[in-house]
Amino acid sequence: MIISMKPDARREEIEYVCERIREYGYKVHSIQGEQRVVIGAVGVGDVTACLESLEALPYVEKAVRISAPYKFVSKEFNPGRTVISFDGLTIGGEEFVMMAGPCSIENERQIMETATAVAEAGALVLRGGAFKPRTSPYDFQGLEREGLKLLAKAREATGLAIITEVMSDRDVDLVAEYADVLQIGARNMQNFALLKTLGKCGRPVLLKRGMSSTIKELLMSAEYVVAHGNPNVILCERGIRTFETATRNTCDIAAVSVLNELTHLPVVLDPSHATGKRSLVPPLARAGVAIGADGLLVECHPCPEKAVSDGAQSLDIAQFRQMMRDLQPYLELWRASRIPEPAAV
Ligand code: PEP
Ligand code: MN
Numbered sequence: 466m467i468i469s470m471k472p473d474a475r476r477e478e479i480e481y482v483c484e485r486i487r488e489y490g491y492k493v494h495s496i497q498g499e500q501r502v503v504i505g506a507v508g509v510g511d512v513t514a515c516l517e518s519l520e521a522l523p524y525v526e527k528a529v530r531i532s533a534p535y536k537f538v539s540k541e542f543n544p545g546r547t548v549i550s551f552d553g554l555t556i557g558g559e560e561f562v563m564m565a566g567p568c569s570i571e572n573e574r575q576i577m578e579t580a581t582a583v584a585e586a587g588a589l590v591l592r593g594g595a596f597k598p599r600t601s602p603y604d605f606q607g608l609e610r611e612g613l614k615l616l617a618k619a620r621e622a623t624g625l626a627i628i629t630e631v632m633s634d635r636d637v638d639l640v641a642e643y644a645d646v647l648q649i650g651a652r653n654m655q656n657f658a659l660l661k662t663l664g665k666c667g668r669p670v671l672l673k674r675g676m677s678s679t680i681k682e683l684l685m686s687a688e689y690v691v692a693h694g695n696p697n698v699i700l701c702e703r704g705i706r707t708f709e710t711a712t713r714n715t716c717d718i719a720a721v722s723v724l725n726e727l728t729h730l731p732v733v734l735d736p737s738h739a740t741g742k743r744s745l746v747p748p749l750a751r752a753g754v755a756i757g758a759d760g761l762l763v764e765c766h767p768c769p770e771k772a773v774s775d776g777a778q779s780l781d782i783a784q785f786r787q788m789m790r791d792l793q794p795y796l797e798l799w800r801a802s803r804i805p806e807p808a809a810v
Contacts, residue, residue, distance in 0.1 A: 466491070466506040466516060466530055467542050474502060474524040482519060489515040496537075496694055501526065505536055505692065533727070534681070535688040538698070543729040549669050549697045552626035552645045554589055556669075556699060557731030559803045561796055562760030564590035564628055564733070565785060568775035569597050569605060570612035578767045580619035582782040586789040590646070591616065591625040592762060596632045597774060598652045605773040613643040628671060628762075634662040641666045651676045651703055651738070654686050664693020671699040671733070671762075676706045676714060680723050687730060699731045700724055701762060704739030713741020713778070716749055721756045737764040737778045746780055747788040754795040757802070763788075 468486070470479055479502050483493045490510035496503050506515075512530050519528040533539040548558035556562045565583040570576050570593040580591045595612025597605065608615070616627045630648040631640040637659070640647055646669045653659055654675035663670050670690055674683045687698045702721055704714025716739035724732045734756075736749035746763060753761050766772045769779040780788060 466512060466528060467536055468504040468506065468519055468528045469526040470502045470504070471524050471526045472501045478522075478524040479504070482522065482525060485518060486515065489518075491515070494692065496692065498694075498696055503537070533684075535684040535728075537691040537696070538684055538687045538728045538730055540727060540729055545729055547696065547729045547731065549699060549731060551669050551697075554626055556733075556759050559800065560589075561754070561799055562590060562733070563588040563763070563789070564592050564760060565763045565765045566592035567594075567766045567772065568737075568764050568779065569594045569773050570608055570615050571773055573615055573618070575767060576615045576619050577622060579765055579782070580623045580625055582767070583765055583785060584623040584625050586786045588789075589626060590628050590760075591619055591623070592628050592648070592764070593619075594630050594774075596630055596636060596640070598630070598632055598650050599774070610639065613640065617643050631659070634659045637662045637666050641668045644668065646671050646699070649673060651678075654678055654683065657689060660686055660689035661693045663690045664695045666695065669697035669699060670695060671701055673701040673703045673735070674705065674717075674720070676704070678705070680720055680727070684724075684728060687728070699733060699759070700728070701733050701735055702739065702758075703735040703762075704741075712739075712745065714739050716740060716752075718749070718752050718756060721753065721758050725757060731759040733760040733762055734758040735762040737762070737775070741778045743769070743778055743780055743784070746778065747784075747791060750788060750792060751795055754792060754799050757799070 486493050486506045491506035491508040494505040516528045519525050531541045546557050549556050565588040595607050597607035620627050626645040628646040628648050629644045630650050648671045651673045690698050704716050707715040709715050734753035736746045764779040765785040766779040769776040
């Protein structure tokens with residue numbers, strides 16, 4: 466069960482509701498959201514009687530039974546859409562959010578050149594890794610704090626918002642100082658200590674699907690972040706491991722629609738990691754827009770053949786511009802599909 470209190474509910478009213486829920490045999494977990502307190506109740510008891518008694522209280526906004534194992538992120542809890550705001554942008558609503566930039570931040574010239582170019586081409590968010598999860602310990606591990614400072618410089622120069630990965634709960638505060646959105650990589654989707662810390666980080670989180678994770682597991686991980694106090698989670702499909710070797714990962718494009726059926730959270734597609742191959746990025750980007758993703762996360766580098774990571778899947782600047790031009794008719798249809806229906810007269 467989930468019980469949303471009215472925004473003006475008083476402390477003693479919230480406490481009274483918690484007491485009533487406990488009396489029915491449930492454990493209580495309450496979360497202070499931006500506008501209201503939301504109480505989650507788990508356990509075995511008489512759900513119908515409990516819901517009826519709570520709904521009768523004037524300071525309870527809504528009391529609902531949720532059958533999915535993930536509660537706060539489910540459509541049962543919120544049949545609408547979560548629209549997340551950061552740095553003057555919104556995601557999940559009427560704005561399509563293109564996030565683009567290099568896999569890794571390498572030096573000032575590289576990140577500034579990329580940031581300027583992707584901003585001019587219509588991107589709203591700059592991506593770039595300062596903490597890099599690399600398969601080999603001998604590969605480039607990222608510029609860490611220096612990289613974050615370069616991202617801040619690029620934001621200053623271009624007005625782009627910043628998304629960057631955080632790999633450890635120890636670095637959450639540091640990364641949150643610089644980033645507008647914290648990216649959780651595929652390898653950390655089930656790092657539960659990190660997910661719990663993100664509940665308190667005060668920034669939106671983009672949670673990538675683990676490379677061998679089911680959609681349900683992705684939603685359970687999102688539930689960790691929300692249940693620990695942060696409702697602003699963006700989900701990202703970035704391809705999964707299958708028997709297929711023609712692409713780096715298999716792009717589970719249907720996951721975007723499946724997620725739209727199961728959750729109210731925004732969903733974005735990363736066609737770069739999903740394919741691993743530059744030539745496949747623009748067609749998959751089109752597919753992402755057409756299927757109703759809220760945004761895209763695309764790797765772009767001024768000189769991909771010299772990139773320290775993921776060069777083969779990075780577009781160069783001219784290719785990024787071309788992709789943006791080619792996406793325009795699809796984006797027009799996307800925008801038309803998001804305009805709310807006029808009220809019937
Ligand atoms: C990345 O975005 O550069 C990255 C490491 O992605 P993923 O976690 O999806 O592999
Ligand atoms: Mn990458």
